[in-house]
Amino acid sequence: MSCATLAKGLLDLEVARARMIAAAEPVRGEERVALEQAAGRVLACDLVARLDMPGIDNSAMDGYALRIAELTEAGLPVVLRVPAGAEVEALPAGGCARIFTGAPIPKGADCVVPQERVRLDAAGRVHVIGEATPGANIRRRGEEYREDDALLGAGWTLNAAALALLASQGIAEVPVLSRLRVALISTGDELIEPGEPFSPGRVYNSNRVMLKALLERADCVVLDLGVIADDPDALRRAFSAARDGADLVICTGGVSVGEEDHVRPVLDELGGLRFHGVAIKPGKPFAFGYLDDGSPAGVPLIGLPGNPVASLVGWHLLARPFVLGCQGRSVGPLQQYRVRAGFSRRASRGRRELLRVTLDWQNEGPVALLAGGQGSHMLHAASQAHGYLMMAADTDVEEGHEYLYLPAGQFVD
Numbered sequence: 323m324s325c326a327t328l329a330k331g332l333l334d335l336e337v338a339r340a341r342m343i344a345a346a347e348p349v350r351g352e353e354r355v356a357l358e359q360a361a362g363r364v365l366a367c368d369l370v371a372r373l374d375m376p377g378i379d380n381s382a383m384d385g386y387a388l389r390i391a392e393l394t395e396a397g398l399p400v401v402l403r404v405p406a407g408a409e410v411e412a413l414p415a416g417g418c419a420r421i422f423t424g425a426p427i428p429k430g431a432d433c434v435v436p437q438e439r440v441r442l443d444a445a446g447r448v449h450v451i452g453e454a455t456p457g458a459n460i461r462r463r464g465e466e467y468r469e470d471d472a473l474l475g476a477g478w479t480l481n482a483a484a485l486a487l488l489a490s491q492g493i494a495e496v497p498v499l500s501r502l503r504v505a506l507i508s509t510g511d512e513l514i515e516p517g518e519p520f521s522p523g524r525v526y527n528s529n530r531v532m533l534k535a536l537l538e539r540a541d542c543v544v545l546d547l548g549v550i551a552d553d554p555d556a557l558r559r560a561f562s563a564a565r566d567g568a569d570l571v572i573c574t575g576g577v578s579v580g581e582e583d584h585v586r587p588v589l590d591e592l593g594g595l596r597f598h599g600v601a602i603k604p605g606k607p608f609a610f611g612y613l614d615d616g617s618p619a620g621v622p623l624i625g626l627p628g629n630p631v632a633s634l635v636g637w638h639l640l641a642r643p644f645v646l647g648c649q650g651r652s653v654g655p656l657q658q659y660r661v662r663a664g665f666s667r668r669a670s671r672g673r674r675e676l677l678r679v680t681l682d683w684q685n686e687g688p689v690a691l692l693a694g695g696q697g698s699h700m701l702h703a704a705s706q707a708h709g710y711l712m713m714a715a716d717t718d719v720e721e722g723h724e725y726l727y728l729p730a731g732q733f734v735d
């Protein structure tokens with residue numbers, strides 16, 4: 323999309339995203355944690371294999387290990403029984419071994435025939451039904467990787483399979499990066515907390531629990547500073563307190579242009595605003611800057627919009643890549659592919675629109691349907707959406723036409 327079509331003064335999404343990614347400085351500090359505690363943590367250094375994988379030649383099937391050259395019409399007697407965990411033995415000449423999945427291949431055997439493909443005669447001799455192929459059903463030592471081969475790189479997020487991989491190497495403790503400490507501030511005089519009695523004009527704080535969940539899922543330690551009034555002095559005090567204990571400050575609300583919106587001027591006063599306003603809907607009043615704490619760079623601050631869905635979109639597209647970068651994790655380009663729209667809709671002027679959609683798979687290919695109301699305060703559709711249909715600025719949605727779709731799975735930590 324050409325920047326010329328964007329509303330004046332707003333950054334293009336890709337430009338803003340690139341600036342967030344470039345600004346992210348990986349946190350220093352690491353610790354060793356037990357494998358059981360390491361889910362979702364970020365590896366602090368490269369790890370190499372300690373052992374060949376598999377460690378020995380072993381059987382992929384329950385069956386019989388034999389030498390193909392010794393197969394005759396008379397069949398082979400079973401002369402050995404090899405369960406998983408047994409010592410490696412030699413296969414005596416002229417016989418075969420009853421073997422089980424994972425058990426070591428006896429020396430001299432060159433094939434495992436699954437038990438479904440053998441016939442046992444009255445004397446208990448093994449007859450192979452069909453062909454026996456050399457090497458069949460034998461998992462070779464080191465066929466996956468060898469000792470000292472690269473296993474996982476620094477910056478890798480330890481997902482369940484990665485933990486299992488390390489466990490398979492006998493690794494019980496891993497070096498991980500220190501968790502990013504994020505101070506979370508909600509601004510707004512109107513805010514009350516869930517559980518408090520409702521009164522007209524009050525708004526339940528939805529951003530707090532949403533961002534806390536997103537940050538914790540992204541392996542951050544959240545320092546929740548609660549709700550701060552729409553007042554520059556209160557905000558000044560909150561930002562000053564936040565910068566002293568956190569690697570990053572995130573606040574929501576008060577980041578737009580009204581005289582009740584104090585985030586931008588206070589950020590400017592306490593450090594410096596780097597940019598404000600991104601050409602996306604929702605999520606336009608996104609602010610990024612630094613609070614001066616005496617260090618060369620200062621403490622980064624992200625101001626997300628108050629409208630909850632705008633805050634969510636700002637997290638997904640701009641704040642999360644910054645957090646990932648601060649955690650030493652790699653941030654790839656947005657995953658997107660083209661999907662047919664099952665609805666028509668007028669364009670957003672001057673901003674890309676991120677429509678919250680579900681995918682209907684009942685037709686030949688997926689069809690995107692609106693997940694519900696699209697206002698930036700409308701959380702129901704956001705809670706149901708499978709992803710975003712990303713519309714270029716000033717482009718109407720026409721039913722049956724294809725548009726870029728961003729699956730929500732890419733934003734899940």
Ligand SMILES: Nc1nc2c(c(=O)[nH]1)N[C@H]1C(S)=C(S)[C@@H](COP(=O)(O)OP(=O)(O)OC[C@H]3O[C@@H](n4cnc5c(N)ncnc54)[C@H](O)[C@@H]3O)O[C@H]1N2
Pocket residue numbers: 508509510512513525526527528529530574575576577578579580583604605606607626627628629630632698699
């Ligand atoms: N004259 C203009 N007005 C607005 C503009 C603009 O460009 N010119 N931008 C609009 C857009 S777009 C958005 S998005 C909002 C965001 O404004 P703020 O970030 O300043 O947010 P607030 O004004 O504080 O609140 C907006 C809205 O969200 C509710 N809110 C705030 N915090 C929470 C929370 N923690 N949980 C739930 N809901 C929250 C708040 O009550 C308001 O209803 O500005 C537009 N205005």
Ligand code: MOO
Pocket residue numbers: 602603604605606607627629631632698
């Ligand atoms: O960016 Mo606002 O989120 O359009 O409503």
